[in-house]
Amino acid sequence: MIPGGGLPRAGADRADRPTLAVVGATGAVGTVLLGLLSERADVWGEIRLVASPRSAGRKLTVRGEEVEVLALGEEVFDGVDVAMFDVPDEVSARWAPVAVSKGAVVVDNSGAFRMDPDVPLVVPEVNAHAARVRPRGIVSNPNCTTLSMIVAMGALHAEWGLDELVVASYQAVSGSGKRGVDTLREQLAAVVGTEVGTQPGDLRRAVGDTGPYPAPIALNVVPFAGSLAEDGWTSEELKVRNESRKILGLPRLRVTATCVRVPVITTHSLSVHARFENEVSVEKAHEILANAPGVVVCDDPAAGEFPTPADAVGTDPTWVGRVRRSLDDPRALELFVCGDNLRKGAALNTAQIGELIAAELTANRA
């Protein structure tokens, strides 16, 4: 620190801190991640920004400093301690092992390694301990839909023992990246000021191209997200089941999800029916959730208080409201949950995992 106040000199204490590489720095999640790295307590030495060759040479700002983007290649991982990957599955599958071979711990936000038994799937509020055992040198970040609810579910599970989850999602278009956001905005521009939305097929005709979606997304909801997997399930629905089980350490947890895209820009919402091994109460649920790190209880419907994407967007916590005990089952709770799919659903959880690793590396060095 400079005696007499003022800003800390950039890089003053960075020499003995871990070096970070952000791979996919120019994407939607990468952009949010650079913002978070600038806002959060700074635990990093050098931050190296990496993207595809076509973005190389661009200058991005992180921690108030301009940094030139490097083209993804083996040499960018020289001397890197932690590499955060926010890239498509196939890019992670190819390059994460390269980063590990160069000595980095990888925090991967793709689906490439999430279900690998030798790769922990980590939500720091729920299973931080799992990040310490990483046989492949990789820690995976869960998908955004699971992340929207799992911090709240983890807290309630610790009290009552989770038995079953029935989930219906209301997923934002930024989960499909910039193309999803552009598609919704273009379709809205095409329908605004018209009477469209009242006759069969008029919306399909009005919006034309449906972009990354199999149906119009403006003035519509689309009960299909991800790709088609077995028995009519989508990849997104199976992720919610498989990843919830792995994070909570409950390999036989009953989970069923229906994933639906809605015309919201950012923030996923979930209607959750959660059944427990023990009797629940709304009062106790409020207490547990209010004390859970990373959770905000917003549950006073008489005063108009419940979570909506409009209020949760751009914030870090999981917002929980509409908490009710099932009228026919004293062991079941209903909840409505909102979480920013680009922050806790992606970049924030990645940053948090990275900070866990940084603390571990720094402690090991000391």
Add this chain to the structure above:
Amino acid sequence: MIPGGGLPRAGADRADRPTLAVVGATGAVGTVLLGLLSERADVWGEIRLVASPRSAGRKLTVRGEEVEVLALGEEVFDGVDVAMFDVPDEVSARWAPVAVSKGAVVVDNSGAFRMDPDVPLVVPEVNAHAARVRPRGIVSNPNCTTLSMIVAMGALHAEWGLDELVVASYQAVSGSGKRGVDTLREQLAAVVGTEVGTQPGDLRRAVGDTGPYPAPIALNVVPFAGSLAEDGWTSEELKVRNESRKILGLPRLRVTATCVRVPVITTHSLSVHARFENEVSVEKAHEILANAPGVVVCDDPAAGEFPTPADAVGTDPTWVGRVRRSLDDPRALELFVCGDNLRKGAALNTAQIGELIAAELTANRA
């Protein structure tokens, strides 16, 4: 019929058919009802249109003929055999008994009588028989959310025996009447072409007035529909539970619903987790639903086929797709269901009940 062809002469066979009064003829549901009465097989004699005094004197078209709207009053029910009410609860509560006292059978689409044990709650495909026993002279039409799924659920229940329903809704703004539609269209006009929807509170600031909703509805989802009832439940959520039980004749059926408003003009969608007393299969479910009157199966996601509001709007049936058997429970099915909330969800079911009554009255006279 006129020999040699041509249109049947209006009123040719009407003399011995029942007289119908449509109360609330100028409203959103009333307008759809007049269209249906013009499209469907004509079972009515005179059709009398009734509305509040401020709409009296307006001329509306039904069955291709202009009819002048009468102001609601005792005398409009003189000689009426069937009166369909599409008006607010308090108007039905006051005027339905008046119509009955004048000799009419009332088909009421409000919530005023639905849970009255002396008033049957009828969905013709499910419990047509119930319409014949009406101690108060009133038959109630269920609420639109329950109607969006109950025809499909009734068919599956008949095969396997329903044990539990967990429902999350995606409800259209026309369920709140013209004010809901106007609010969504105005809010969309305010946000189109902007970057709104990515920062906390920016949507609330951009849309200003939230109309009939407790939060912005454009670019948002609002997990609150109806009014607040006991223990955090909304009136809309309790209706789904109570009305499903009554229609299916299962007073102890376990039902839990979370009702959410979405930025869709017309057509409610529901994600349904349905648990049965017996083991289910997707193949058999498809067969049952394909043979069920009033249901269309739209379930080939590999070909992009699943129900969405954009395709179901303006059509009569319940559209069912995304049928899956729970991976952890051989007795549970997941389904995604769409139904036009103004047609089957309101006007169509009212018309169908009216036709049941008309057939009964005509048969009794013969």
